[in-house]
Amino acid sequence: DQQVKQNSPSLSVQEGRISILNCDYTNSMFDYFLWYKKYPAEGPTFLISISSIKDKNEDGRFTVFLNKSAKHLSLHIVPSQPGDSAVYFCAASVQGAQKLVFGQGTRLTINP
Amino acid sequence: EAQVTQNPRYLITVTGKKLTVTCSQNMNHEYMSWYRQDPGLGLRQIYYSMNVEVTDKGDVPEGYKVSRKEKRNFPLILESPSPNQTSLYFCASSLWPGQGEEAFFGQGTRLTVV
Numbered sequence: 001d002q003q004v005k006q007n008s009p010s011l012s013v014q015e016g017r018i019s020i021l022n023c024d025y026t027n028s029m030f031d032y033f034l035w036y037k038k039y040p041a042e043g044p045t046f047l048i049s050i051s052s053i054k055d056k057n058e059d060g061r062f063t064v065f066l067n068k069s070a071k072h073l074s075l076h077i078v079p080s081q082p083g084d085s086a087v088y089f090c091a092a093s094v095q096g097a098q099k100l101v102f103g104q105g106t107r108l109t110i111n112p
Numbered sequence: 113e114a115q116v117t118q119n120p121r122y123l124i125t126v127t128g129k130k131l132t133v134t135c136s137q138n139m140n141h142e143y144m145s146w147y148r149q150d151p152g153l154g155l156r157q158i159y160y161s162m163n164v165e166v167t168d169k170g171d172v173p174e175g176y177k178v179s180r181k182e183k184r185n186f187p188l189i190l191e192s193p194s195p196n197q198t199s200l201y202f203c204a205s206s207l208w209p210g211q212g213e214e215a216f217f218g219q220g221t222r223l224t225v226v
Contacts, residue, residue: 004154006154009152031212032211032212034212034214036217041219041220042219042220043116043202043204043217043218043219043220044155044202044217045217046214046215046216049212049214051212089154089155091155093212095211098143098160098162098168099145099157099160099170100157100215102147102154102155102156103154104152104153104154105154
């Protein structure tokens with residue numbers, strides 16, 4: 001059972017525009033949500049996170065929104081830059097648990 | 113520099129030949145884990161360790177073994193590799209995933225079993 005789902009395998013956005021990556025989850029017990037970015041031939045790197053007690057967290061060009069009632073989170077990148085082209089994974093964890101649960105990933109391509 | 117180091121980066125082996133993928137971290141993290149990445153499935157946890165001599169199964173542990181004899185090292189062992197273990201493997205370490213702490217990943221090991 002996929003507890004964290006990223007239903008868009010790929011997304012293409014023009015440079016300078018907003019990129020919106022979506023993630024849905026089924027486990028209402030998740031307390032933390034994280035986004036990771038992965039370039040080819042590299043390991044994932046942490047991008048931004050949000051606690052379930054918040055509905056928004058912002059870090060420069062990156063903002064994550066959490067809608068607990070819809071069990072949905074999204075990552076907004078504004079403005080999008082060519083270096084943002086990568087695979088993005090959302091992940092979730094339960095307080096006190098020993099694991100991160102990852103989504104399938106979304107490949108973002110920023111076109112010049 | 114904070115680092116998780118995996119070796120080798122690439123490995124082609126034959127069915128049944130035992131292999132070990134090493135993982136080492138320099139951040140004094142207690143928590144380490146192994147993931148495999150497969151197309152359309154994202155990252156799935158194989159095994160994790162909460163501290164020295166404390167390991168447990170993740171979501172897809174079949175065919176794998178791990179050990180944690182030292183805090184910094186967490187090797188992944190495939191006693192008898194099979195073609196369905198062809199995958200991209202990542203080692204990760206963190207302070208504690210249950211507190212929303214970010215995980216640091218190695219660069220990955222691409223394994224092909226023929």
